[in-house]
Amino acid sequence: MYFAVTFSAMLGILAGLGVFTFGYGKGASYLSNDPKGCANCHVMQDHFDSWQQSSHHHVAVCNDCHLPHDFVGKWVTKADNGFFHSLAFTLHDYHDPIQIKPRNRRVTQSSCIDCHEDFIHPLLPVETEAGTGDAKAHDMLSCVHCHSDVGHAFRTISSGSKRD
């Protein structure tokens, strides 16, 4: 009986702490599409700022380019990135300047194509990736190799801010 009471009490404390931490850590924002949620980690502040000045600002938020557009892919990638980003941020263990991982680079590439497919259709590779039947993920020159400014303006001159 004594143990049951202790256990229940502890479970209650844990639940309370958990809910508080979730709220304090703005946990719900990670389930949304709001770019401010991504900038909760202040290392993303520059990326948020440069997105606001980019040409895609009015048509695309972080998730539009950095998550797959199908339901399952979106939430799997969100969970994957969410976990590893918070781990890196909590332990302060990441490459600075931040560099995109190959998997996320493929995601971004697919997102470019998904929206612009009708225009760039003749440019896409004919062969499909082995086993997937999916032309989008095929190894091709990355769109942002040339169009590096579309999502994050002034990316190439990080300190190019003018006095006036």
Add this chain to the structure above:
Amino acid sequence: MKSSNQGLVRWMFLLTFLVGAASFGVIALLVSIFERKQEARTPFVKIVEVNEVSTDPEPWGLNFPLQYETYLKTVDTERTEFGGSDALPPSKLEKQPWLKRLYAGYAFSLDYREARGHAYMLSDQKATKRVTEVQQAGACLHCHASIVPTYRRIGLEEQGVEVTEAKLADSFNQEAVMAGFKAVSQQNFEDVYAELLKTPDGVVEATEGDPHLGGAHPVSCIDCHNPDTMQIRVTRPGFIEGIAKLAESEDPVPHLPSIAKWRESGKERPYDPNLDASRQEMRSFVCGQCHVEYYCANKMTLTFPWSNGLKVEDLEKEWEETEFPDGGGEFYDYVHKETGTKVFKAQHPEFELWSQGIHARAGVSCSDCHMPYEKEGATKFSTHWVRSPMLNINRACQTCHNVPEAELKARVDIIQNRTTAQMDRAAVAMTDMLDAIIEAQKNGATEEQLKPIREMQRKAMWRLDYISSENSKGFHADQEAVRILGESIDYSRQAQAAAYKIGNTKEAAEKE
């Protein structure tokens, strides 16, 4: 019954432990999130007032600990392949014996070492044989010391103002700074150094009978920052005059858009970098206050030769056209001891060579590579540990170049090795030329015969020295560096051939 009770107890223990561990984890996460949120507040606390006499960086460091801590790291010794810091920096003269012949007759042939970090600039200058064995001009302190309050004090004294610490601390007073700068330009090193010690710095208080009111510091916060606003600024009279001359010139300078803007605006007042330049330009100008070519002796004020532009031949043209004031004759830096030719000594034209390069053209400033941004918590700041980007490839290069470190290092190595190889060839050509001229003089060449040869010798030596003294081994503008060395080789060989010709004619004449 008893055994099932025991089993339950065990389960309860295990669950209690698990819940405890989970709570521990949640609390750790909560604290971590709290700390990260605190970081993001980026507080600035002004603890002490700094003003225009605060040459000592320490009080500034109380307000700006991150910048100050990194500034202090400039005492650290780290070497790159081609340069860097050492407790007793290796002698360049031992490593490259041709430098002794290049500088024959000049103080640099006595002692010439690798540079160390900013922290050492003043103490190393006092120790070098160039200063201890040769009488040097006080102009050297224009860059090696935090000297602007001293210029201002002397300028105010010249204007007949009674100078107090409060008056010195009051404002920058560019007019007084310029007057003081001109007043000390004829004085020698020891006298100007003594003047430095007399200027109060707001920290070291004078005691009764102590002639030292202040202390002498190497370049510090006040040399690049406005003490009221922390905005970056240029303070050095040599630069302020030099950049105004450059703005007046026809040189296109596409990497300095504010100059084009000033030219279009009708040039109603002289170009003033502190009013006209963008923040990004200022991030190079503060370095260009010292890392440039200049005249630094006591026949005239310290001069940046920028009235024709920033290319090597633009600077050369200005020196060729310069006459020393008071009938001192044509401009030269030293008379070459082996050949008797008056030649120019290139200082360290980093700003000028950078201006010809791709990085300047792309809007990348000196600070972007040598003082890249760092993060301490959520605070982003420009590191004040000024050093080679090769020691910090991650932040210096990878911010823009999304390429592995090893690849970036390899690219730089290629440029620096090519430049060095070409420089070695230019050095061989230069020593061959010197031998040929000495030979021609032994054979009794007349001054009239030697005149065109001397001109080529000067051009060859100026170009070789220009790239040899410049601190990037060609990286700041690789094609330009190799072009300049190519011209040096050409002039050396032309002079050599011309000198041989004199010898041949003489031999032929003797045979007849």
